[in-house]
Amino acid sequence: MHTNSLYQEVILDHNRKPRNYGKLDCASHHAVGHNPLCGDRLDITLQLEADQINNIAFQGESCAICKASASMMTAAVKGKSRSDAETLIHEFRELAIGKLDINHPHHLGRLTVFSGIRDLPTRVKCAILPWHTLHAALNSIADASTEANNDPVQTVVPGNS
Amino acid sequence: MNPVNASLKSEISSDFDWEKIRADFPILKLKIDGKPLVFLDNAASSQMPQQVIDRLVRYQTTQHANINRAVHYLSEVATLEYHNARCKLQQFINAREDREVIFTSGTTDSINLVMHGYGRKFIKAGDEIILTTLEHHSNIVPWQMLANEKGAKIRVVPINDKGELEVDEYEKLFNERTKFVGLIHVSNALGTINPIKRMIDFAHQHGVPVLIDGAQAAPHMAIDVQALDCDFYTFSAHKLCGPTGVGILYGKATLLEAMQPFKGGGDMIASVTFEKTIYNTIPHKFEAGTPPIAAAIGFGAAVDYLTAIGIENIAAYESTLLDYATECLNAIPGVKIIGTAAEKTAVISFTIDGIHPHDIGTILNQDGIAVRTGHHCAQPVMQRFNVPATSRASFAFYNKKTEVDALVAGIKTVQKVFL
Numbered sequence: 001m002h003t004n005s006l007y008q009e010v011i012l013d014h015n016r017k018p019r020n021y022g023k024l025d026c027a028s029h030h031a032v033g034h035n036p037l038c039g040d041r042l043d044i045t046l047q048l049e050a051d052q053i054n055n056i057a058f059q060g061e062s063c064a065i066c067k068a069s070a071s072m073m074t075a076a077v078k079g080k081s082r083s084d085a086e087t088l089i090h091e092f093r094e095l096a097i098g099k100l101d102i103n104h105p106h107h108l109g110r111l112t113v114f115s116g117i118r119d120l121p122t123r124v125k126c127a128i129l130p131w132h133t134l135h136a137a138l139n140s141i142a143d144a145s146t147e148a149n150n151d152p153v154q155t156v157v158p159g160n161s
Numbered sequence: 162m163n164p165v166n167a168s169l170k171s172e173i174s175s176d177f178d179w180e181k182i183r184a185d186f187p188i189l190k191l192k193i194d195g196k197p198l199v200f201l202d203n204a205a206s207s208q209m210p211q212q213v214i215d216r217l218v219r220y221q222t223t224q225h226a227n228i229n230r231a232v233h234y235l236s237e238v239a240t241l242e243y244h245n246a247r248c249k250l251q252q253f254i255n256a257r258e259d260r261e262v263i264f265t266s267g268t269t270d271s272i273n274l275v276m277h278g279y280g281r282k283f284i285k286a287g288d289e290i291i292l293t294t295l296e297h298h299s300n301i302v303p304w305q306m307l308a309n310e311k312g313a314k315i316r317v318v319p320i321n322d323k324g325e326l327e328v329d330e331y332e333k334l335f336n337e338r339t340k341f342v343g344l345i346h347v348s349n350a351l352g353t354i355n356p357i358k359r360m361i362d363f364a365h366q367h368g369v370p371v372l373i374d375g376a377q378a379a380p381h382m383a384i385d386v387q388a389l390d391c392d393f394y395t396f397s398a399h400k401l402c403g404p405t406g407v408g409i410l411y412g413k414a415t416l417l418e419a420m421q422p423f424k425g426g427g428d429m430i431a432s433v434t435f436e437k438t439i440y441n442t443i444p445h446k447f448e449a450g451t452p453p454i455a456a457a458i459g460f461g462a463a464v465d466y467l468t469a470i471g472i473e474n475i476a477a478y479e480s481t482l483l484d485y486a487t488e489c490l491n492a493i494p495g496v497k498i499i500g501t502a503a504e505k506t507a508v509i510s511f512t513i514d515g516i517h518p519h520d521i522g523t524i525l526n527q528d529g530i531a532v533r534t535g536h537h538c539a540q541p542v543m544q545r546f547n548v549p550a551t552s553r554a555s556f557a558f559y560n561k562k563t564e565v566d567a568l569v570a571g572i573k574t575v576q577k578v579f580l
Contacts, residue, residue: 038550039543040549062517064579
């Protein structure tokens, strides 16, 4: 595959100027995501009111793919209900591992720029980490790790950091 | 660069045909996405020349059977060839006797063997084990496991900003509780060559045995275990043009004899009843079960191949590659080399300002360039330099200067993408 198709302008832009970067002072939910294989670390805080994500922020140390994925994710889920966010988490994961048919109806919108990641198995976890961490935050699991389970979005083991 | 390499350099580069040697490696003709493969991940695993591939094929097609067992023709041939491979390794490291060379599954297995065979028998509560900041995880974790089990303590030798061991600090760590030293010969993350002879001598003055992790040294310099007087020396075949799944543990015969077995099973016994088992003599005591016979014979062929070129020639040529690559990378703004020891093998760990190593690796791959990105199984080294990870270009004698140029062009492409 051509890696150029992964490092598209939209991804580079979100890496350069990440949206919703920082930490919410009065977060109702919080989780820290780790990828022990590469040392990436992501901190997600969000405010959930009446099952709606009113505000969300992220910060951390990571590669461009992870940071852009986190930035676009926060933009995508802000204002969405918890169940809409979980749908996006599921669809994004399917996209990253090449299981989503993007010709069928889905809710990912511009997030499909990450479709090229499926051809780079070693980088799939970079793109998924923010989503994995969001899932952990929504379910009040403080720590998330890409190495907790073969199926990271489905299961997390708290404290594996 | 050391003076020996400097004096050899002029002779080597003029009259040695490295292009011809490169042609021995069929995999180097591969194209990745239409671009010629530039393989700069040799510290992780090196490639195999046709001579070694042919030897493996010859073994499997005409010589294979289990060893040390049957009286039939093939078993005798395989046993002999396996033994010959051991003797080639003995000569390669100048061990006193062939029985001091144990075939293992690789360096990690060798270190674990010493931990179980020597450590669990002789290390006690309150004892101290000295390791260094430069160690690969494989020479840290087994000793931590032992320390936890026994109530022993790990002491760590620090490094300076160039990535060199602080030998004075090492010497200060010794006391009457010091019972073992584990020391990496060449850092896999930085390429630093450690002054192991001096450090071994110092440990011996205190009666402390020393294990050398030679995984990154044996492919790049002549190893003489008798001159070094190390107690244990370990390395893997796959980093020296041989197959995966095999390596050696060299140990002084007296130590190996005093140690307890690591794995129990066939071949490692002299006699077995349900009341009592009498262990076999070394090296068999440590080679339970059917060993990687084909891989060991391939290992022997790899050693023959390297010896024919001459390890000194390899060291001198690789040193010219290191000097050239260091100069080229230092000239790129924003690129920082991590590990600038005076004595180095051809390994360059680097960072690029504002760009994560994994992004660097992925974009270099687009140009067919294979480098390693990550913590290189040496997280304490990364912590020392306060970086989560680096990119690492590691060279072998089949690499050439035009591949350094390709790396430089690739790095500039990476920088352009993230401009």
